[in-house]
Amino acid sequence: MPETHRVIYSAFRMAMLHWMADPQWVIPNIIAPFVFTFVALTLFAGADGSFGLYAVLGGGMMGMWGNTLYASGFAIDFERWQGTLEEVVAAPSNLLHVITGRSVSNALFGLTNMVAILLIAVFVFRVPLGLANPVLFAFSLVLTLLSVSALGLIFASSFVLTRSAQIFTNGLEFPIYVISGSMFPIALLPFWTYPASFILGPTWGIQAIRAAATSADVPLAFWSDIGIMLAITVAYVIVAALLFKLVETKSRRDGTLVQA
Amino acid sequence: MRRKKTQVTAVKDVSFEVDYGELFGLVGPNGAGKTTTIKMLTTMLIPTSGVAKVLGYDVKKDVTKVRQNIGIVLGGERGLYTRVNAIDNLRYFADLYGVPVSVRDKRIKELLQFMGLWDRAKDRVETYSKGMKQRLHLARGLINDPQLIFLDEPTTGLDPEIAKETRNMIRELIEKGKTILLTTHYMFEADELCKRVGIIRNGEVVALDTPSGLKKYVMDTSVVEVQGFGITENEVAKFKGIPDVLAVSADLNEDKQVLKIQTTKGSEIISEVQQILKNSRIYDLNIKEPTLEDAYLRLIEGSRK
Numbered sequence: 001m002p003e004t005h006r007v008i009y010s011a012f013r014m015a016m017l018h019w020m021a022d023p024q025w026v027i028p029n030i031i032a033p034f035v036f037t038f039v040a041l042t043l044f045a046g047a048d049g050s051f052g053l054y055a056v057l058g059g060g061m062m063g064m065w066g067n068t069l070y071a072s073g074f075a076i077d078f079e080r081w082q083g084t085l086e087e088v089v090a091a092p093s094n095l096l097h098v099i100t101g102r103s104v105s106n107a108l109f110g111l112t113n114m115v116a117i118l119l120i121a122v123f124v125f126r127v128p129l130g131l132a133n134p135v136l137f138a139f140s141l142v143l144t145l146l147s148v149s150a151l152g153l154i155f156a157s158s159f160v161l162t163r164s165a166q167i168f169t170n171g172l173e174f175p176i177y178v179i180s181g182s183m184f185p186i187a188l189l190p191f192w193t194y195p196a197s198f199i200l201g202p203t204w205g206i207q208a209i210r211a212a213a214t215s216a217d218v219p220l221a222f223w224s225d226i227g228i229m230l231a232i233t234v235a236y237v238i239v240a241a242l243l244f245k246l247v248e249t250k251s252r253r254d255g256t257l258v259q260a
Numbered sequence: 261m262r263r264k265k266t267q268v269t270a271v272k273d274v275s276f277e278v279d280y281g282e283l284f285g286l287v288g289p290n291g292a293g294k295t296t297t298i299k300m301l302t303t304m305l306i307p308t309s310g311v312a313k314v315l316g317y318d319v320k321k322d323v324t325k326v327r328q329n330i331g332i333v334l335g336g337e338r339g340l341y342t343r344v345n346a347i348d349n350l351r352y353f354a355d356l357y358g359v360p361v362s363v364r365d366k367r368i369k370e371l372l373q374f375m376g377l378w379d380r381a382k383d384r385v386e387t388y389s390k391g392m393k394q395r396l397h398l399a400r401g402l403i404n405d406p407q408l409i410f411l412d413e414p415t416t417g418l419d420p421e422i423a424k425e426t427r428n429m430i431r432e433l434i435e436k437g438k439t440i441l442l443t444t445h446y447m448f449e450a451d452e453l454c455k456r457v458g459i460i461r462n463g464e465v466v467a468l469d470t471p472s473g474l475k476k477y478v479m480d481t482s483v484v485e486v487q488g489f490g491i492t493e494n495e496v497a498k499f500k501g502i503p504d505v506l507a508v509s510a511d512l513n514e515d516k517q518v519l520k521i522q523t524t525k526g527s528e529i530i531s532e533v534q535q536i537l538k539n540s541r542i543y544d545l546n547i548k549e550p551t552l553e554d555a556y557l558r559l560i561e562g563s564r565k
Contacts, residue, residue, distance in 0.1 A: 002358030010355035014341065014348070021343040021384075083338025087400070090302055091356035092327035098356070253306045255299075 007093040011101025015071075018078075019109055036062070037120045041127060053213060056121045060114025061182035061206055064148055067110030068103060069172055072152035075102045076159045089248070096244040099156045100149070107149040111141070136212035140226060144205030147229050150236035151176075151201060157243035182206055201236065204229035271296050271463040273310075280407075283430070283440045285454035287447065287556060293463035294443040298412050301441070302332050315408055328357065331406035333397050333414055342386035346377055346396050349385060350403055357404035371399040375429070391422035398429055409433065411442045415449060427453060447553035457552070459559050467559045471552050478550035478558050481506060482526050484533060485548055486519040490540040498536050504529070507557040516543065522554050 040055035076099075079085035088098055121127040131137050155172065179186070179193050180202040186194065197203045208225040212218065271293040278284040286294050299305040301314055303323045311318065317325040341349050350368045359367065372378040375395040380388065385396065394414065401409055411430065415423035430453060433440060444450055450457045451471045458468040467474060496510045499521050507522040523529050527547055534542070 002356060006355050006358075006361075010352050014344070014352050017344045017348060018341070082341060083334075084341065086304060086334060087332065087339055087353070088356065090304055090327060090332050091353065092324045092358060093356040249306070252304060255296075255305050 002091075002093045004094070004097050007097040008101040008104070011098040012105040013101075015075075015102045015105035016109075019105070034116070034120050034124075037117050037125065041121065041125050053210065056117055056127065057114075057206065057209060057213070058177075058182045059117045060111075061144075061180070061202065062177050063113025063117065064107055064110035064145065065177055065180075065182070065202065067113060068107040068148045068152040069155060069176075071106030071109075072099070072103055072156035072159065075099050075106075075156055094244075095248055096153070096157075096241055099153060099244075103149040103152045103156065104146070107145045107152065110148075111145055114141075131213050132216040133212045133218060136218055136222065137209060140205060140208040140212050140222075143226060143229060143233075144202055144209060147201030147205050147233040147236070150233045150240065153240035154236055154243060157240055157247050176200065176202075179203070180206060199232065201229045201232040204232070271300070271307075274460065274463065274465050276458050276465060276468055278408075278439060278441055279455075280439050281434070281437055282455050283434050283442060283453055285450040285457040286441065286443045286460055287445070287450050287457055288460035289560065290445075292460045294460055295412055296463070297460070298332075298410050298441070298443060302330060302410055303327055328404065329406055329408065331401035331404060331409040333401035333409065333411045337390060337393055337417075340385050340393060340396060340400070343384060345384055346372060346381045346388075346399075349396065350399060353400050353403045359404055367403065367405070371402055374432075375399045389422075390418060391425060394418060394422060394426055395429065398426075398433075402433075406438070408439045408441070411440060413443055413445065416445060423449075447551065447556050451552040459556055461560050474555040474559070475550060475552055476555075478506075478522065478555045481522050481524050481550055481554070481558070483548045483550050483554050484521040484523060484529055485544075485546045486521070486533060486537065486542060487544040488517055488519070488537065488540050488542040489515070491517045491519055491537060492540075495536050495540065499533075502529070502532065507554070507561040509553075509557050520554070520557075522550065522558055 036059045037056065040059055043055075076085065079088055089095060179189065179197045180200045181189075181197060182202070186197045186203065189197070204225040208222050208229065211222040211225070215222075274293070274297055276284070286297060288294050296305065300307045301312055301319060303319050303326050306320060313319070314326045315329050317329070319326055341352070347368055350371065351364065354364045354368065369378065372381050375398060377392060377395055377399070380392065385393065388396065397414070401411075414430070415426050418426060427449065430440065430442070442450075442454065454471060456468065456470050457474060458465050459474070460466070467477070469476075491510065491512055493510075493512070496508060496512070496519065499505055499508045499519075502523075504525040505521055505523050509520045511518045521529065521533065530545065530547075533545065
């Protein structure tokens with residue numbers, strides 16, 4: 001069996017090569033964040049400082065999640081369009097590891113979206129965004145990136161079975177963005193949405209990111225948010241591994257791998 | 261709206277063995293079950309019943325072992341990452357197959373040199389010709405240095421020169437000691453390359469022998485080949501109704517139509533041919549020795565009756 005880390009890295013590298021080969025990434029990663037930041041800051045103009053932070057971090061999360069979700073659906077379709085899905089599945093490596101590499105690569109690319117938003121907010125719109133604890137901010141951001149990637153894996157497994165991944169990704173982008181509290185605190189949402197919010201790793205991640213951005217003295221809540229997010233992320237990976245196994249076996253049994 | 265699911269038995273009771281170092285051919289019409297057979301042997305499909313062993317490993321139980329030890333070339337222009345170069349394509353699959361890092365780069369270079377692609381190794385695959393892509397497919401299929409290679413219609417859609425080049429590559433692989441299972445539509449290709457050929461139709465192997473052994477099925481026959489213009493499907497059907505005609509094949513789409521009539525009557529049938537085709541223009545009419553294609557046609561037609 002090929003080493004897991006090599007397969008993940010190789011899939012990550014291949015996805016990055018494709019991103020770099022395709023200048024379309026400028027639209028979701030530079031132009032869209034610029035427009036988003038402009039709209040959000042215009043809406044929150046006159047509000048106190050924390051609203052600006054919500055707008056900027058929310059926009060960044062949206063980019064990261066949108067990219068990952070889009071990429072999760074696209075990962076399988078991409079292989080179908082290239083005609084490489086059979087070759088990849090026929091290799092001895094685990095398909096989950098291949099998609100993990102792609103998913104991390106795309107979440108990382110989505111992170112450039114957040115960086116673009118931060119830079120645009122600070123240098124173009126002159127929003128004061130002093131980060132209280134830059135090290136923990138970066139730390140929580142990277143862990144949130146991994147959690148978002150792991151959530152993307154769960155969706156990617158089901159996309160093996162369908163050609164309509166794009167429809168699902170379009171439908172899933174905003175609900176998760178809202179219930180994870182990326183744009184505004186989940187306390188503002190109806191209580192019946194809380195369970196859905198709590199099982200999302202990014203909900204805890206964004207709380208930790210905000211805590212690191214606003215408070216120099218890191219509260220215990222920061223570490224508990226990080227701990228819960230990590231536990232949820234591990235659960236995502238376990239569920240995704242099981243789903244991939246089930247889905248791959250089903251598609252090999254039904255002969256639907258390529259023509260799904 | 262509802263989509264009705266139907267079950268189709270693509271392959272039934274197929275049984276054959278391939279020797280180490282052999283080039284074994286599987287031929288049959290479209291939908292015969294060739295690709296399904298290959299997909300089951302390469303673990304991409306799970307057989308509903310029966311046993312299949314590849315290099316001693318069970319395709320249902322030892323999936324990873326089978327995958328590690330075989331190479332697959334599905335052919336066609338797709339199946340490659342066209343936005344990146346040949347080296348990155350091969351490096352990716354080398355990692356997916358667990359080729360040790362210490363040998364990976366050396367093997368990629370050797371394969372690209374063997375395929376005559378080294379000079380263009382750093383160019384994007386989208387700039388390659390069909391023939392170059394086909395050679396890169398072969399290189400990818402060899403990246404894990406497999407003992408057994410599955411080639412699924414590797415020359416379909418290629419122009420004659422590139423197809424010939426591909427066949428030469430396949431010969432070289434056999435000389436290097438590889439075992440190959442090849443599927444093809446082209447009988448001359450199977451005749452030229454394969455040690456043994458299995459003819460598959462409707463998911464069943466209807467004959468399995470050496471090319472010369474298969475030709476013995478049509479030793480008692482001769483083939484009347486007509487080249488003409490204006491030949492209709494109705495006229496072709498009339499030939500099929502003649503008792504001593506064993507098989508008829510017709511290519512009516514080209515400007516120069518070709519009709520092949522396999523018969524035990526020999527030259528006696530010529531007057532009947534002229535009578536049936538009296539409204540068509542005949543450019544040429546020959547009586548030929550039967551080929552593997554004629555044997556194939558007879559076996560396929562025979563299994564239909």
